[in-house]
Amino acid sequence: MEWQDEGIVLSANRFGEHDALLELMTRSHGRARGYVKAGMSRRNKANLQVGNRLSVSWRARLETNLGRFTHELIHSPLGLMMGDGNRISALSAITAVVASTMPEREPHEGLFERLEAVVALLEESDGDIALWAGALAKLELAILKELGYGLDLSQCAGTGTTENLRYVSPKTGRAVSLEAGGPYKGKLLPLPAFMTEGQLADASMHDALDALRTTGYFLDRFVWVVSGKGMPPARDRFLSTLSRLAVSQSSP
Incomplete structure (x- = not known):
């Protein structure tokens, strides 16, 4: 079993002594996990930082197995974030x-x-x-x-208006207008x-x-x-x- 995709790093943690357990949100395969050989090395660890966008290949004998990632860095947003x-x-x-x-x-x-x-x-x-x-x-x-x-x-659950929607019913998940929700605002979500x-x-x-x-x-x-x-x-x-x-x- 093998696929290629691109993904954004959600987490990367130590897996064994030198490998990393990588979790990505990928474009076509959803949230995916796999291990990266020598993922804790200096070069790989820098590539596996949260928020980085990677090009990845995933391989496993069976689809249900954890699988192994190989990767290339596409873009890191961290350069502009460091220090903030x-x-x-x-x-x-x-x-x-x-x-x-x-x-x-x-x-x-x-x-x-x-x-x-x-x-x-x-x-x-x-x-x-x-x-x-x-x-x-x-x-x-x-x-x-x-x-x-x-x-x-999209509209107030009580009146049908689409204006001044300011609350959400915690029971139904539907919007409520400012006017209709006023008497019940203590029980409604903002x-x-x-x-x-x-x-x-x-x-x-x-x-x-x-x-x-x-x-x-x-x-x-x-x-x-x-x-x-x-x-x-x-x-x-x-x-x-x-x-x-x-x-x-x-x-x-």
Whole structure:
């Protein structure tokens, strides 16, 4: 069994004494794992950093086996990120979310392209943490859809209006307008405007936190609780950083 593809590194950990266990989100083969011979060597370890895009070949005697990767580096985004802890934290959260939600060996080309776009966004010199957090929330929304748990944010569940959608029902995953949800807002999840209208760049830190609270609720309900692993620690750390910065920004 053999295939070739390109993928974005989600994780790479020691496997035995010198090899590495590599996990990728690939374009045509979904989330895939395999070992890299001498993956802990200086050259290979540099190529296997989280966020790097690789050209890979995967080989195994049987499709169900772990398999072995050989690889070539296509692009590394890390050159522009080094020294920026918030960018690295965002990258770690993004890749951890994909690794913890997407099923292994199921093709999701649209999700790969979204992940590729979010990693590219992290390379932009004028980006900020609110932008990256908003992009993560949008990516999580896409993951829910890919997994068959898509939220219906097209119109208000109660009135049918498509305007001023500001809440999400935790029971149905459907949008609720500002007017219809007002009396029940304590029981509803937030839906910042950038998630349904406007631009990603319009998201504030508080907007991004609200969006991640909502997508995180449904990912936990449908994926993380089922797997028994819970929310990835990297996502939790990123949200803590975002929350701390949002509070300091609001302080006089």
